[in-house]
Amino acid sequence: MFRLIFQRLLALVPLLFIVSVLTFSFTSLLPSDPVDLILGDTGTDEQHEMLRERMGLNEPIYLRYLQWLGRAVQGDLGNSFFNSVSVMDAVMQRLPVTLSLTAISALIAIVVGISAGVVAALRPRSWVDRLATLGATFGQAIPNFWFGLILVAIFAVNLRWFPATGFTPITNAPWEWLRSSILPSIALGTASSAAIARQVRSAMVGVLQQDYIRAARAQGLSARRVLFKHALTNAMVPVVAVLSFQITVLLGGALIVEQVFAINGLGTLAIAAVRQQDIPMLQGLVLVMVGLVVIVQLATDIIYGLLNPKARPT
Amino acid sequence: MTIPASENSRTVLIRLPKPSASGMITAVAVFILLLLGFMAIFADVISPYDPLRQNLINALQGPSAEHWLGTDDLGRDVLSRLIYGCRIAVIASAEATTIAVLLGVPIGLFIGYRGGWWDWVVMRIVEAIVSVPGIMVAIVIIAILGTGLHRAMIALGILFSTSFLRLARGVVLAEREEVYVRSARVIGTSDRRILLRHILPNIAPPLIVQVTLTVGAVLLSEAGLSFIGLGVQPPDASWGTMLNTAAAFMQLAWFLSIPPGVAIILTVLSVNLLGDVLRDSIGRGIAGDAPQPASAVRVNLPAATAAPEPTAVSRPDDVLRIEGLDVALGGDTGVPIITDLSFGIARGETLGLVGESGSGKTMTGLAILGLMGPALRATKGSIVLNGKDLTSMRQNEIEKVRGNAVAMVFQDPTTSLNPAFTVGSQIAELLRTRKGLSSKDAWKRTVELIDRVGIPRAAERAKAYPHELSGGMAQRIAIARALSCNPSLLIADEPTTALDVTVQQEILDLFRDLQEEYGMAILFVTHDLAVAADICDRIAVMYAGEMVEMAEVNALFAKPRHPYTRGLLHAMPHASDREPPLPTIRGSVPRPGNWPQGCRFSNRCDYKTSACETRIPLVGTSRRVRCIRADELNLGRRP
Ligand code: SF4
Numbered sequence: 001m002f003r004l005i006f007q008r009l010l011a012l013v014p015l016l017f018i019v020s021v022l023t024f025s026f027t028s029l030l031p032s033d034p035v036d037l038i039l040g041d042t043g044t045d046e047q048h049e050m051l052r053e054r055m056g057l058n059e060p061i062y063l064r065y066l067q068w069l070g071r072a073v074q075g076d077l078g079n080s081f082f083n084s085v086s087v088m089d090a091v092m093q094r095l096p097v098t099l100s101l102t103a104i105s106a107l108i109a110i111v112v113g114i115s116a117g118v119v120a121a122l123r124p125r126s127w128v129d130r131l132a133t134l135g136a137t138f139g140q141a142i143p144n145f146w147f148g149l150i151l152v153a154i155f156a157v158n159l160r161w162f163p164a165t166g167f168t169p170i171t172n173a174p175w176e177w178l179r180s181s182i183l184p185s186i187a188l189g190t191a192s193s194a195a196i197a198r199q200v201r202s203a204m205v206g207v208l209q210q211d212y213i214r215a216a217r218a219q220g221l222s223a224r225r226v227l228f229k230h231a232l233t234n235a236m237v238p239v240v241a242v243l244s245f246q247i248t249v250l251l252g253g254a255l256i257v258e259q260v261f262a263i264n265g266l267g268t269l270a271i272a273a274v275r276q277q278d279i280p281m282l283q284g285l286v287l288v289m290v291g292l293v294v295i296v297q298l299a300t301d302i303i304y305g306l307l308n309p310k311a312r313p314t
Numbered sequence: 315m316t317i318p319a320s321e322n323s324r325t326v327l328i329r330l331p332k333p334s335a336s337g338m339i340t341a342v343a344v345f346i347l348l349l350l351g352f353m354a355i356f357a358d359v360i361s362p363y364d365p366l367r368q369n370l371i372n373a374l375q376g377p378s379a380e381h382w383l384g385t386d387d388l389g390r391d392v393l394s395r396l397i398y399g400c401r402i403a404v405i406a407s408a409e410a411t412t413i414a415v416l417l418g419v420p421i422g423l424f425i426g427y428r429g430g431w432w433d434w435v436v437m438r439i440v441e442a443i444v445s446v447p448g449i450m451v452a453i454v455i456i457a458i459l460g461t462g463l464h465r466a467m468i469a470l471g472i473l474f475s476t477s478f479l480r481l482a483r484g485v486v487l488a489e490r491e492e493v494y495v496r497s498a499r500v501i502g503t504s505d506r507r508i509l510l511r512h513i514l515p516n517i518a519p520p521l522i523v524q525v526t527l528t529v530g531a532v533l534l535s536e537a538g539l540s541f542i543g544l545g546v547q548p549p550d551a552s553w554g555t556m557l558n559t560a561a562a563f564m565q566l567a568w569f570l571s572i573p574p575g576v577a578i579i580l581t582v583l584s585v586n587l588l589g590d591v592l593r594d595s596i597g598r599g600i601a602g603d604a605p606q607p608a609s610a611v612r613v614n615l616p617a618a619t620a621a622p623e624p625t626a627v628s629r630p631d632d633v634l635r636i637e638g639l640d641v642a643l644g645g646d647t648g649v650p651i652i653t654d655l656s657f658g659i660a661r662g663e664t665l666g667l668v669g670e671s672g673s674g675k676t677m678t679g680l681a682i683l684g685l686m687g688p689a690l691r692a693t694k695g696s697i698v699l700n701g702k703d704l705t706s707m708r709q710n711e712i713e714k715v716r717g718n719a720v721a722m723v724f725q726d727p728t729t730s731l732n733p734a735f736t737v738g739s740q741i742a743e744l745l746r747t748r749k750g751l752s753s754k755d756a757w758k759r760t761v762e763l764i765d766r767v768g769i770p771r772a773a774e775r776a777k778a779y780p781h782e783l784s785g786g787m788a789q790r791i792a793i794a795r796a797l798s799c800n801p802s803l804l805i806a807d808e809p810t811t812a813l814d815v816t817v818q819q820e821i822l823d824l825f826r827d828l829q830e831e832y833g834m835a836i837l838f839v840t841h842d843l844a845v846a847a848d849i850c851d852r853i854a855v856m857y858a859g860e861m862v863e864m865a866e867v868n869a870l871f872a873k874p875r876h877p878y879t880r881g882l883l884h885a886m887p888h889a890s891d892r893e894p895p896l897p898t899i900r901g902s903v904p905r906p907g908n909w910p911q912g913c914r915f916s917n918r919c920d921y922k923t924s925a926c927e928t929r930i931p932l933v934g935t936s937r938r939v940r941c942i943r944a945d946e947l948n949l950g951r952r953p
Pocket of ligand 1: 920921941
């Protein structure tokens with residue numbers, strides 16, 4: 001198991017390197033000149049030149065990359081061009097918000113997706129199956145932000161069960177935190193639960209036809225035990241393989257759904273950064289998101305190895 | 315024009331496409347997309363108002379006669395904006411998808427063809443891009459290019475090109491393998507031409523499917539980007555910008571969010587459904603539904619001519635006693651699978667159940683276990699195991715019988731063991747749940763059992779996963795598992811068929827050995843008479859769901875009485891032969907539902923007479939045969 005983790009970690013090094021090169025070079029393509037952004041139309045040519053020198057913009061690009069990377073590794077992602085706050089601070093302040101939504105919606109997607117998929121697989125072509133398939137088809141066609149709007153209209157504006165906007169940090173009031181995250185998380189998680197349900201169903205239908213399921217039943221194990229231990233363990237293998245992709249999608253979706261609920265998370269930060277051409281902020285956001293995705297990938301790889309002995313290094 | 319006469323006895327069956335539900339849905343999806351295209355093209359003509367004309371006095375009105383879908387915050391007509399939104403949706407998906415294809419496919423083809431360093435670098439870049447949430451990639455590209463419909467679509471095009479790139483690369487790699495395998499000599503230019511000729515037809519089907527998937531994703535992403543203000547810019551009407559407006563007025567006029575939302579959902583739904591249909595029809599490796607036995611033709615069994623005969627002498631030491639068993643697909647009036655089956659197996663005895671595939675022998679084994687699947691049911695007769703009738707038992711009662719009183723060993727050991735757990739844990743699990751052993755005792759007993767079935771270093775092997783064991787070793791484990799609860803009946807379904815010839819003999823010896831020690835009865839299902847001759851005391855020959863002959867093993871080999879048995883014996887290779895069995899019986903076993911009316915073997919039998927067209931009873935006591943001419947025919951083994 002340790003060998004598996006080590007192997008996975010090692011594979012991440014080239015990935016992170018390429019992401020950092022891409023992030024740095026792409027954001028250097030931004031049309032705007034950071035010096036203009038900071039000084040605006042004011043300032044003399046000498047001032048411009050001085051700032052350019054001080055920011056190291058006259059250095060060759062590979063040197064600037066190395067300096068940037070060196071600082072980034074130490075957790076210093078530079079300062080925002082716009083209001084000169086530390087990028088790391090700004091991102092870390094918003095991160096728990098986006099992370100809450102992503103985590104809760106992932107939980108919803110996994111629980112709903114697996115249960116619906118299993119129920120549908122157990123009775124192929126029954127009404128349960130048809131309903132689940134129909135739900136999955138719709139779930140994948142509904143824009144998450146539109147679903148969010150509808151949820152607000154019903155559960156926040158009309159029924160007043162949940163707040164329509166805003167977010168309460170978990171450290172302030174755990175109950176309010178849950179209340180404020182639940183609608184956005186449902187809006188976000190529906191499409192993923194639909195996708196997972198489809199995968200679980202097809203994996204489960206395949207597994208239930210396997211000899212080892214019949215063999216387990218033939219040895220007298222109860223239907224429930226065979227289903228939940230023997231079949232589900234195997235059916236989860238292909239599902240876990242694409243789970244990190246689903247969570248990446250959720251993280252991206254959170255950026256948009258946040259806007260529906262006027263939640264001040266990474267999405268708001270990113271949109272503002274685009275509008276203000278804030279290069280360090282965009283760089284920082286991409287790096288932090290890749291970091292999150294990489295952690296999720298590592299976790300799912302390990303679960304995959306646990307579920308599927310064939311995937312373990314020998 | 316000639317029309318086949320309807321009274322013709324060979325009526326031509328014309329299968330009209332049934333208006334199935336899925337066909338209807340596809341038609342609706344196509345209709346919606348056509349409607350979308352129509353509105354996009356003729357938006358100027360159709361829309362009742364200018365989508366940009368403001369009328370602040372009439373702002374935020376609900377649906378009315380003048381404004382069918384109401385007005386927005388600036389008094390603009392929602393219906394008109396929705397119709398113009400169709401145009402933007404079409405432009406957006408066409409633009410982004412085209413860019414994605416034009417960018418992704420050539421690069422994918424190139425790196426797939428060139429391979430090596432190029433391939434490595436590009437694939438790492440693709441990996442890097444897909445490890446960032448797609449919307450964030452689009453946001454960064456928009457930051458470089460700027461906002462607006464076309465720029466946002468370039469961003470999405472770049473984003474979605476990665477999937478086309480991977481698809482094209484995959485096709486090239488697969489085809490390249492093919493081409494190299496088939497053409498022994500590899501010459502530069504002609505090789506390249508061959509490759510191209512192979513790639514083009516092979517890339518088209520997955521490409522079409524990927525395009526539909528991408529169109530759906532583009533529509534959703536465009537709406538999302540416009541919604542957060544990075545795509546289409548106001549005042550232009552796109553469904554995303556309309557939702558952006560609606561979001562600001564949810565408390566005042568929630569209805570504003572409905573028309574654009576429904577438009578997006580219907581469009582994406584239609585595109586996705588069409589993609590599913592395309593994938594099912596042109597995609598490769600579609601897992602088809604399990605073939606259903608032909609249910610149209612029902613065999614009407616002549617009633618009562620074959621009442622359960624009292625021929626089966628009940629022996630006092632029988633562990634298993636099957637009497638007049640009928641199994642049918644879909645209940646009493648369904649298609650019969652097994653009919654009128656009776657036999658018994660005594661303690662310490664091995665009965666061989668022999669026949670070609672499709673004869674119903676495996677189904678007999680599963681019927682005893684009550685594991686025939688939901689569609690199949692025992693409709694008549696009894697299966698008495700240790701004095702208890704299994705056919706009348708409830709699910710949870712029969713669950714207690716399985717494993718304890720009867721256990722089964724399957725054909726392919728590598729698939730009958732669960733790949734996710736160690737082999738030892740699969741045996742120990744039974745000992746814990748069925749015998750109530752503690753974890754420690756269960757493991758100890760497991761290692762003993764594994765040792766007993768002749769596996770060296772048992773304690774170590776118990777911790778192995780099935781894929782780490784050879785076929786023979788895995789079958790020994792499966793046997794150990796079946797024995798774990800001391801069953802009085804062991805069903806072995808072709809347990810040596812999947813194994814090497816040398817291993818086969820070892821496994822047969824193991825069965826004999828274990829039977830001597832534990833004294834269980836064995837029902838040995840096989841298509842291989844040589845194997846049956848080796849291990850069985852008696853042999854029952856099955857054909858098309860019924861028993862056609864049963865005899866003590868030497869008697870059967872010395873003097874088969876049924877033409878089918880004789881055919882099987884003839885097809886047996888000589889002991890030294892390595893050739894495949896000689897196909898001396900022409901044709902194959904008819905499938906359930908297509909059995910001949912009289913003797914079910916009649917369409918393959920060389921001795922058929924008119925008398926064979928009635929139902930043939932099974933006659934005899936210790937030796938039983940189901941052939942009307944059994945007494946007159948003299949079927950020596952090798953005439
Ligand atoms: S009953 Fe007739 S058709 Fe059937 S096996 Fe005997 S001879 Fe052949």
